[in-house]
Every structure is written in C-alpha cells, then in structure tokens.
Amino acid sequence: MIMNVSSPLADQNTLAQVFSLFGQPVRLKIVLAIGSGHVCVCHLEKALGLRQASISQQLMALRAGGLVKTERIGRHIFYSLTDPRWLDLIQTAAGLKGIVLPVIELPEIYGCSYSSCANSNPL
Numbered sequence: 418m419i420m421n422v423s424s425p426l427a428d429q430n431t432l433a434q435v436f437s438l439f440g441q442p443v444r445l446k447i448v449l450a451i452g453s454g455h456v457c458v459c460h461l462e463k464a465l466g467l468r469q470a471s472i473s474q475q476l477m478a479l480r481a482g483g484l485v486k487t488e489r490i491g492r493h494i495f496y497s498l499t500d501p502r503w504l505d506l507i508q509t510a511a512g513l514k515g516i517v518l519p520v521i522e523l524p525e526i527y528g529c530s531y532s533s534c535a536n537s538n539p540l
Contacts, residue, residue: 438482443467444475445507448484450521452504455488455497463524 439445443465450456450464461472476496479485484503488495498504511518 435482435484438479438484439507441475441478443471444479446519446521447472447475447479448498448503448507449518450523451485451496451498452521453498453501454523455495456523457493457495459493459526460523461496463526464521 439448446465447461450461458469458472458476461467461476462469465472476485480487480496483499485496486499488497508518
C-alpha cells in the first residue's frame with residue numbers, strides 16, 4: 418500500500434504561502450469583514466471603501482489559497498471563510514502582539530439579497 422505523505426519541507430512551504438496571504442492589510446480587513454458570516458462584494462465595497470475590482474482581486478487570492486469559498490444566490494456571489502479558525506488565527510496573532518482589531522460593520526444595501534439587507538427598506 419502506497420501512502421501519500423507530504424514532506425516536512427512541502428508542508429512548511431504551504432504554511433508559509435498561507436501566512437503570505439495575510440501579508441496584505443486589505444486581505445486581513447476582508448477576512449475580518451467576512452467574519453463568521455457570508456458577504457457579497459457590494460458590502461465589502463461599502464464597509465472598506467475600496468473599489469470592486471480591488472476587492473475581487475484580493476478575494477481571488479484568498480480563494481486560491483483555500484481561505485475563502487463562494488456561494489451563488491441569485492445574481493450575487495457570497496463569500497465566507499472555509500473554516501472559522503482562520504479568523505481565530507488572526508485574532509490570536511493580534512492578541513499576542515497586543516493589537517486591537519477593528520470591528521467592521523457591514524452596511525445594509527437596498528436591493529441586495531444578503532439576509533440583513535433583504536428585509537431593509539430603501540433609503
């Protein structure tokens with residue numbers, strides 16, 4: 418029987434690649450904004466004050482790294498963490514350095530099918 422065992426060096430490289438994903442502050446903000454829920458790009462745009470193209474590029478990197486997954490609901494694509502422990506990792510690292518992480522509030526956006534927005538009224 419042949420077992421597929423990865424080498425320690427390959428495992429270290431994989432771990433280094435995962436940590437490099439958090440090397441961009443905007444990616445950290447995106448992970449914090451997603452939190453334990455799921456969000457669409459329109460919410461990230463409003464919450465972070467960034468352009469859709471920039472956010473999508475960062476989400477693509479997080480998705481390629483296996484940290485973020487997608488779900489299509491209607492015309493919207495929602496993003497969530499593949500495992501909530503990614504958020505725990507960031508919070509633990511911040512605690513070790515004595516850093517207080519921001520709480521990123523997701524705005525309601527009329528016409529969005531995100532659960533908190535679907536019940537909102539137009540402004």
